[in-house]
Structure formats: C-alpha cells, structure tokens
Amino acid sequence: MASTSTTMMLGREANSLGTLRIKSKAFRPSSSGGVLLFQANIRATSMKNSQITLNVASKKHLMLLDGREKEFDLITDTFVLGKVEKDSRIFSENYTVRSYDMGPNHTATIQTLMNLLQETVLGHFRSMGVLKDGLGSTPEMSARNLIWILSNTHVVVDRYPTWNDDIRVDTWFTPSGKNFLGIEWIICDSKTGKTLTRASSKLMMMNKGTRKLSEWPEGVRREFEPQYINRPPLLDKDSSRLPKLDHNKMEYVRNGLTPRWNDLDINQHVNNVKYVGMMLESVPISFLESHELYDITVEYRRECAMDDVLQSLTSFCDETVDQCFHLLRSECGAVVVRGKTKWKPKHA
Numbered sequence: 001m002a003s004t005s006t007t008m009m010l011g012r013e014a015n016s017l018g019t020l021r022i023k024s025k026a027f028r029p030s031s032s033g034g035v036l037l038f039q040a041n042i043r044a045t046s047m048k049n050s051q052i053t054l055n056v057a058s059k060k061h062l063m064l065l066d067g068r069e070k071e072f073d074l075i076t077d078t079f080v081l082g083k084v085e086k087d088s089r090i091f092s093e094n095y096t097v098r099s100y101d102m103g104p105n106h107t108a109t110i111q112t113l114m115n116l117l118q119e120t121v122l123g124h125f126r127s128m129g130v131l132k133d134g135l136g137s138t139p140e141m142s143a144r145n146l147i148w149i150l151s152n153t154h155v156v157v158d159r160y161p162t163w164n165d166d167i168r169v170d171t172w173f174t175p176s177g178k179n180f181l182g183i184e185w186i187i188c189d190s191k192t193g194k195t196l197t198r199a200s201s202k203l204m205m206m207n208k209g210t211r212k213l214s215e216w217p218e219g220v221r222r223e224f225e226p227q228y229i230n231r232p233p234l235l236d237k238d239s240s241r242l243p244k245l246d247h248n249k250m251e252y253v254r255n256g257l258t259p260r261w262n263d264l265d266i267n268q269h270v271n272n273v274k275y276v277g278m279m280l281e282s283v284p285i286s287f288l289e290s291h292e293l294y295d296i297t298v299e300y301r302r303e304c305a306m307d308d309v310l311q312s313l314t315s316f317c318d319e320t321v322d323q324c325f326h327l328l329r330s331e332c333g334a335v336v337v338r339g340k341t342k343w344k345p346k347h348a
Helices: 110-128 139-143 218-227 272-282 285-290
Strands: 027-029 035-048 051-063 069-080 091-096 146-157 166-175 181-189 195-207 252-257 291-300 310-316 323-330 335-345
Touching: 091 110, 110 146, 110 166, 110 181, 110 195, 110 272, 139 146, 139 218, 166 218, 252 272, 272 291, 272 310, 272 323, 272 335, 285 291
Parallel strands: none
Antiparallel strands: 027 035, 035 051, 051 069, 091 166, 146 195, 146 291, 166 181, 181 195, 252 310, 291 335, 310 323, 323 335
16 A cells, blocks of 8 residues: 555644544555555544544455455554554454353353454455455365365463453464464454453365365465565464373263254364364363363364264373363264363462
8 A cells, every 4th residue: 555644733632632534545456456445534532742643443445356346344453643553464353242252251252262263364364355265265275176174273361351342353374384374363452452362273275075185286375475474473382282192091071972063164064163162071060160261272183074973081181280181082083183271260
C-alpha cells in the first residue's frame, strides 16, 4: 500500500476528543494480480505530547482476477499519527466470549480457545485471497486434490477469558521445514492488550482421495512464501516434545468412545479439537475439579472417522503430579493422538 501521511487540527481540548470520520483510500496490486482497496473509519481516542492515537477499524476489498470483489474484515490496530505499527502479514480477528463457550470452571474452555485459533487462521487464508475450498485449501492445492492436516499443536494459557470478555486473536505463518507450514497465535485481552494465550502448530498436506501425505508442490510454496514471518517461536519447541508412551503402563482408561456425525469436519474426518475432548476423557474427575489446564501439546498420528471405537488413556508423570501424558487409541491398538498436559491448582 502506498505510504500516506495524515495531518489534522482538532480544535478542541484533549479531554474532549470526539469521533473523526475520515475515509482514506490506498491502492496497490495484490499478489494475485488484483487490487487492494483499504477504507478506514478513524476515531481519535487520546492525545499525549501532541501525538494523536487513532484506532482504525478497516475493511479490505480484494478484487480477484476473475473480477469478483470480496470483502474481508481486517484488524483493529493502534496507529500513531501517520505511522502503522503492525506488520501487515499478521492477521487478527476480534471475538466476544459467549455463555456457550464456557465450561464448569466459569471460563472459556481449552476447546473454545483452540476453535478460535482454527477460525482465525482460516480467516488469514481468506484474507490472502487464496482460499479455494475445504479448510484453507488454496487453488494450487485444490487442483491437486490436497487438503491440510494438523501435525501437532502446542497451547499455553496464561489466563482463560470469561463470559462477555472481548479478545483479539493474532496469527501469522512461519517457515517450518520442507513440508510443513508453521502457524503462531497470540490471544490477548482487547481492552488491556495483555496476552492470555500463546500457541503454535504445524500443518501438512494430504491427498484427499488416497489419504496419503504429500510433499509441497512448488506452486503452493509460492503462494505462502510472501506471507512468512521469520521471528523467534513463541513457545519452546523442546518443552513440547513427547516421550514414547506405553499404553500398558497408563493408569486411567476410558473405553468405548465413538465419534459422532457432528464431530466430523468438511473433509470427512474428526475435527482436531474433538480429539482433544476425547483425549481428556480419561482424566479423573476429582483432578479436573481441583486443577486447571494451562499447557497442552497434541500430536496427531492418524485419521479417525465416524463409528471408530476409541480408547482414552491418561497417566501422571513420575516427577510431578501436575503433568499428565495421554494416548487416544483405536480399538485395534493404533495410536490416533498422543498428548501431554500441565496443570495447576485452581485459584493458585
């Protein structure tokens, strides 16, 4: 986007700042050959040392090659007069925690937060103008019948939001080896800016027909390389490593878990967040009542379909009672998911 500067005279005291309706437009070619149009409604919120802080709620219109115009919600950023502070490759969405997002702890659940992570990264795909069909499939992927699958996810919760809290989810892509797409997220309090949750994931590609893993086609690589941000990872990779787990030594077992029709996503396999719920089914209720989950690592090993009968297993770490290891296995013994969780006493 062409750089622009804004000059204005408010003509009133700082403590009586009103709402300024300023419509600005800037154009540049998009990576898909279209044109990006930015329109902003600007509200002056504070003045300090003759510097005006502006909040800009923006919408982006993407004119695709075939002439179709699509409108995407962009981020709500903090601007210092004439200068944008945020990397344009970071995508953000705002959410409000609803009553149906909450669990027995009177806060949003870990599944709620992981659903928001997924929703925001799909919004990021959409904002890039490459969303074709499926969950985030690009035109190059669709031409080759490829879909995304999760390899692993690591989430660390500093504080769970509660009912009616306004939160913002920021996400960006990172290079992560030859055949992986790295994703990073931060969930923060919209009002204070304080970080609530940090998360990282890796995606791989699978052929939708053969259900076999695929290497990255060069065309897909070209679609994503301009979006990569090279910055240190939010979470320590070593802390998310999982040891080899022996199901015969797991202490707590829950048998007969069966995915339902509504547990499937549009790619006809069990949604990644549903695995988490089933994985935690074997955690003792007495422990859930006295402890809060604050760190979870999930490693996805194979697909699971409707009517598969699963077994959830949990064991406590020998070194500390506040760390658990988890397995989700099929009836025949094949490992579907491996996991590790860390917990802290409630109200600690």
